Amino acid sequence: MRDRRTINLTVNGETVTREVPVRLNLVDFLRHDLGFTGTHVGCEHGVCGACTVRVDGAAVRGCLMLAVQADGAVVETIEGLGGNPTVAALQDAFVAYNALQCGYCTPGMLITALGYLEDGGDADRAAIRDEISGNYCRCTGYQSIVDAIAEVAEGGTT
Numbered sequence: 001m002r003d004r005r006t007i008n009l010t011v012n013g014e015t016v017t018r019e020v021p022v023r024l025n026l027v028d029f030l031r032h033d034l035g036f037t038g039t040h041v042g043c044e045h046g047v048c049g050a051c052t053v054r055v056d057g058a059a060v061r062g063c064l065m066l067a068v069q070a071d072g073a074v075v076e077t078i079e080g081l082g083g084n085p086t087v088a089a090l091q092d093a094f095v096a097y098n099a100l101q102c103g104y105c106t107p108g109m110l111i112t113a114l115g116y117l118e119d120g121g122d123a124d125r126a127a128i129r130d131e132i133s134g135n136y137c138r139c140t141g142y143q144s145i146v147d148a149i150a151e152v153a154e155g156g157t158t
Contacts, residue, residue: 007071012036012080020067027051027062029070030077038078038107042136049135052108053077059115078107086117086152093148093156101139108135113149123150 006019011034020029025044030036030053042050044063051062054076081087090110093099100106109132116131128146137145 005068005071007068009070009072010074012075012077018067022066022068024067025063026053026055026060026065026067026070026075029067030062030075036077036079040104040107042104047134047136048105049108049112050105052111052135054081054111054115059111076111078110081111081114084114086114089152089156090114090117090148093151094145097144097148097151099140099144099148105135105137105139109137109145113145113152116149117153121153123153125150128153 003022004019005022006017008015008017010016011030016034018033020033027039027041030039031041039053039062040050041063042048046061046064049061052059053062054060055065055070055073087110090113094106094110112132112135116128121127121131125146128149129142132142132145132149
């Protein structure tokens with residue numbers, strides 16, 4: 001049995017070809033092989049949301065997906081979303097509402113919030129709370145995060 005495989009994927013707009021161990025998870029590949037350290041590792045069980053990235057436009061837990069499963073996919077990390085105007089508005093709102101403190105959960109929160117807004121999510125605070133419920137934040141108590149996302153959903157940035 002071969003324990004390594006060559007994968008081809010697009011990460012943050014760049015084509016990447018690498019030989020990887022078949023059991024390497026996507027978050028470790030992104031962080032250690034490609035240097036995208038904005039994607040964080042938390043629980044390594046898919047519970048905390050710190051490792052959230054986008055694969056073919058969908059938010060996924062990078063710790064639960066193997067790098068070989070991303071073969072042929074388009075992967076976006078928080079670093080690759082810098083030019084997205086909705087992400088910029090979310091970042092501004094997170095600052096304005098003090099929705100980031102230690103910042104560890106912030107990349108996963110932003111990617112989750114982006115998906116919510118792109119899917120037509122509105123400023124309904126209960127819906128926002130439900131959407132981000134899979135992302136742990138130990139610092140903010142979530143209210144400021146909900147307020148920031150609601151502000152962007154209402155068309156504002158601060």
